[in-house]
Each structure stands twice: as C-alpha cells, then as structure tokens.
Amino acid sequence: MTKREFVLPIEICPICGxxxxxxxxxxxxxxPYFGETMETLVTCSHCNFKHSEVTHLGQHEAARYEFQISSEEDMMVRVVRSSTGMIKIPELGVTITPGAGSQGYITNVEGVLNRVKDVLSYVAETAPPAKRKAAQRRLRKIEEIIQGRARARIILMDPFGHSAIVDQRAKKRKLTKREIESLK
Ligand SMILES: [Zn+2]
Structure with a gap:
C-alpha cells in the first residue's frame, strides 16, 4: 500500500527557532477507489510542536460521503480525513469540525469512533453532572455501534476533496455550492 516515504530535515524550527x-x-x-494520498507529520523534538495532514494527490472534487455502519466488520472501513474534512455522526449528535489546528489522518471507522469516545470520556469525567449523564449515554451508544449492535451513519464532507470514506457501499455525491460555502 505504501508507495514512498521521505524525510525532510529542516535546519531551524519555525516555531521555537x-x-x-x-x-x-x-x-x-x-x-483503492480513492487514489494517491500524502500524509505528512511535522514535529519538533525541542518545543514538541506536532501537526499531521493528509492531502489527496488525485482529482479534487468537493464531495460528501455517507456510510451506514451496521456490523462489527464495518469498523475496518477506511476513512481519510484531511484537516478540511467535516465528520458528522447524526445518531450520536456528533460533529467534528475542521477548526484551526485541525489534524488530518488516515484511519478507519473504529478509529473515528474511538476519537469521539476519547472526547466524550473526558467530558463524562470533567463536566457538570447534567452534561456528564448525556456524555455517558452517548458513550454507551458508541460501544453498541462498535460491537455492531446499533446502527449509525458517518457523513464526511470536504469542500477541497481531500477526504473520503473508502468503501463501495459508501454513497458519494458532489457537494452543492451552498454546502461548499457553509463549510469554507
Ligand atoms: Zn520547535
């Protein structure tokens, strides 16, 4: 799968000098079904700066992917999420927005759910009681989805076309002009 790896040593860290x-x-x-991607990881061992990004080297078409999770096997479906990709899981009421400092990564459905789980676990431990309960409910729901006992959809939208849900069952369509505007 991996075609090429490279390391670029840069003399001076632009963050800490x-x-x-x-x-x-x-x-x-x-x-497969998506094309070439380039993942980059930028690090500085002195100031601990770290940033990852994914770029699609093929065609860049603003696209929306929707995938129905309905079994444990679906956890293995690949997800390419660049820093400009927005992920929605309506059944969990979760939206991962491409904000400032947003990272890009190549993962799978389970990886996306685990990231949501980490955030909800943190909320469940630190938020005021009213919010904790809601977070705990959603955590139980995520467990059910991971075990294939509950269904959910993953929707991924990227106005720059760098993101994808890589499975033939994923429904793909172009983003409308209005959707592109609202995402940028
Ligand atoms: Zn540095």
Whole structure:
C-alpha cells in the first residue's frame, strides 16, 4: 500500500527557532477507489510542536460521503480525513469540525469512533453532572455501534476533496455550492 516515504530535515524550527530538531516526515499511499494520498507529520523534538495532514494527490472534487455502519466488520472501513474534512455522526449528535489546528489522518471507522469516545470520556469525567449523564449515554451508544449492535451513519464532507470514506457501499455525491460555502 505504501508507495514512498521521505524525510525532510529542516535546519531551524519555525516555531521555537531551535536547530536540528524540526522534521517533516511524509508518506505516499495508493488507496483503492480513492487514489494517491500524502500524509505528512511535522514535529519538533525541542518545543514538541506536532501537526499531521493528509492531502489527496488525485482529482479534487468537493464531495460528501455517507456510510451506514451496521456490523462489527464495518469498523475496518477506511476513512481519510484531511484537516478540511467535516465528520458528522447524526445518531450520536456528533460533529467534528475542521477548526484551526485541525489534524488530518488516515484511519478507519473504529478509529473515528474511538476519537469521539476519547472526547466524550473526558467530558463524562470533567463536566457538570447534567452534561456528564448525556456524555455517558452517548458513550454507551458508541460501544453498541462498535460491537455492531446499533446502527449509525458517518457523513464526511470536504469542500477541497481531500477526504473520503473508502468503501463501495459508501454513497458519494458532489457537494452543492451552498454546502461548499457553509463549510469554507
Ligand atoms: Zn520547535
């Protein structure tokens, strides 16, 4: 799957100014039904700056993907989420917005659910009691989805076309002009 990896050593860290500690690691993958992607991870071992991003090297078509999760096997379906991709899981009332400092990553459905789980676990432990209950309810629901006992949809929209749900059962369509405007 991985076609090429590269490391770009950069002399000076643009964040903290340290020498010889800043590095750009890149990997190019060829993903079936989507095309070539480039993942980059930028790190500085001095100031601990870290940023990851995914770019689609193929055609860039503003697209919306919708995938119905209905079994445990569906956890393995690949998800390419760039920092410009918005993820919605309506059954959980969850929206992951492409905000500032947003990271890109290549994962699978389970990886997306685990990220949501981490956030909800944090809320369940630290929020005021009223919000905790709601978070706990959603955590139980996520467990059911992961075990294939509850159904849910994952919707992924990217106005720059760098994101995808990579499965033939995923419904794909172009984003409308209005949707593109609301996402940018
Ligand atoms: Zn640094």
């Amino acid at each position: 340290a020498r010889g500690t800043f590095q750009v690691f890149g990997r190019i993958d060829d993903i």
